[in-house]
Amino acid sequence: MTPYKVIVVDDSAFMRKIFSDLIEKDPAFQVIDTAVNGRDAVEKITRLKPDIVTMDVEMPEMNGLEALKLIMAEYPLPVIMLSGINEEGMKETIIALESGAFDFIRKPSLTYSQHIEQVGDALLEQLKAAMSARERRAAFKAKEQKKQQKQQQNTEDLTTLTAASAPSKVRRTKPEPVKRQAPLSKKPESAAKRQENGLEPKREKLVSFMPKPPQKPLTVEESPAAPAYAPASxxxxxxxxxxxxxxxxxxxxxxxxxxxxxxxxxxxxxxxxxxxxxxxxxxxxxxxxxxxxxxxxxxxxxxxxxxxxxxxxxxxxxxxxxxxxxxxxxxxxxxxxxxxxxxxxxxxxxxxxxxxxxxxxxxxxxxxxxxxxxxxxxxxxxxxxxxxxxxxxxxxxxxxxxxxxxxxxxxxxxxxxxxxxxxxxxxxxxx
Structure with missing residues (x-):
């Protein structure tokens, strides 16, 4: 199996090295390049076309949030944000998640090797989940497209079959009406009499199909102008x-x-x-x-x-x-x-x-x-x-x-x- 291609983005060379090593512990992933800021990341992502990216939130020149928005607009792919624990970094991380980032990881404390390992395990779990989710969504979309194409083909086949089985129009000659002359000695019968003798169809009484007015006022639920909620008391x-x-x-x-x-x-x-x-x-x-x-x-x-x-x-x-x-x-x-x-x-x-x-x-x-x-x-x-x-x-x-x-x-x-x-x-x- 070809490993998934990863780009690691961080302004710290030390953090780029740590995250690259943590990612490549799993042979399913290969770090193909690193970037030092958001602008560098956008250029390399466009050129190298990785499968997934890890992105630091706070960087000079172009931060992770700005880069994420460009990536999602031009080359959408899974992005995992690397967040610090300061208040500004947390706010930008939340906005990044709203803007399309797959998830985020808190940067490890460099004083505890155990914490670095825990962050590495969590990051690999997210990388795998992101790839699995992307493949599942691609399969779902392919399945839906195939279903739509089949429905469209069935509709076209039905239209063709209907057109082929429709009876051809035959021109018919209208027969001349038979003229009958009533005896001169008899008076013309009234319409009622003719209906009684079956010589003229009865005219049905016209029925109005206008809807009846409502028998009671509409309730809040029934009224089309009613709000879609019940205000709290x-x-x-x-x-x-x-x-x-x-x-x-x-x-x-x-x-x-x-x-x-x-x-x-x-x-x-x-x-x-x-x-x-x-x-x-x-x-x-x-x-x-x-x-x-x-x-x-x-x-x-x-x-x-x-x-x-x-x-x-x-x-x-x-x-x-x-x-x-x-x-x-x-x-x-x-x-x-x-x-x-x-x-x-x-x-x-x-x-x-x-x-x-x-x-x-x-x-x-x-x-x-x-x-x-x-x-x-x-x-x-x-x-x-x-x-x-x-x-x-x-x-x-x-x-x-x-x-x-x-x-x-x-x-x-x-x-x-x-x-x-x-x-x-x-x-x-x-x-």
């Missing part, structure tokens, strides 16, 4: 909620979350709780970024927060998030540093499991793009317990069709939708 704004939306995602999640949350109106009569697999501190930048796009009030979750309709809560990196009902009947967020589940903390399974006993709430669970199967097992339990609705992002729009596919294979998804339709589906379900 004052009780719900105080924390007396009756529904909840729970979303889980991983690789490709920031872009998917942006696409969904920016289409959900501010008056959604349910809170939205979100688990996005992401390290500590990055989730705060993610929540701030999402808040700038969404009509909902998006924030990073804190322990003990009371859930309110019209608000969205992102689980902080490094902590599990659960929903619990307090003694006063309100629903609050509980954070913990329990052991990782499915290799993740926060874990979608942990969030979904916390919804199981909350039968007083109408619950809506969503799984979007991501590697692995986190969330699928507990979505199955929610589905079997009679949860109100379950959603999964369809393969055609997933960056990685892992978590949603696992749920679909467990037969626990009531709505499989492309990314651009998930928000509308949720709004209908909540309404």
């Amino acid at each position: 004052s009780h719900e704004q105080r924390g007396d909620i009756h529904q909840i939306v729970a979303i889980g995602c991983s690789t490709g999640g920031p872009r998917a979350l942006k696409a969904v949350l920016e289409k959900i109106p501010a008056g959604l009569s349910a809170p939205v709780v979100i688990v996005q697999h992401m390290p500590p501190n990055f989730t705060k930048s993610l929540a701030q970024r999402l808040n700038s796009f969404s009509g909902l009030e998006v924030t990073e979750a804190e322990h003990g927060m009371v859930l309110k309709a019209g608000c969205a809560y992102v689980a902080p990196g490094g902590k599990h998030m659960r929903v619990a009902q307090s003694a006063g009947g309100r629903y609050t967020l509980m954070l913990s540093e329990d052991e990782p589940v499915n290799g993740h903390r926060p874990s979608v399974d942990v969030l979904f499991e916390s919804l199981l006993p909350l039968s007083g709430l109408k619950r809506h669970a969503v799984l979007m793009t991501g590697m692995g199967s986190d969330g699928a097992r507990m979505m199955k339990r929610l589905y079997d317990s009679g949860v109100n609705s379950t959603f999964a992002e369809s393969e055609e729009t997933c960056v990685v069709y892992g978590m949603p596919r696992s749920a679909v294979e467990l037969h626990c998804v009531s709505h499989v939708l492309p990314l651009q339709e998930i928000a509308a589906g949720l709004v209908r379900a909540v309404k």
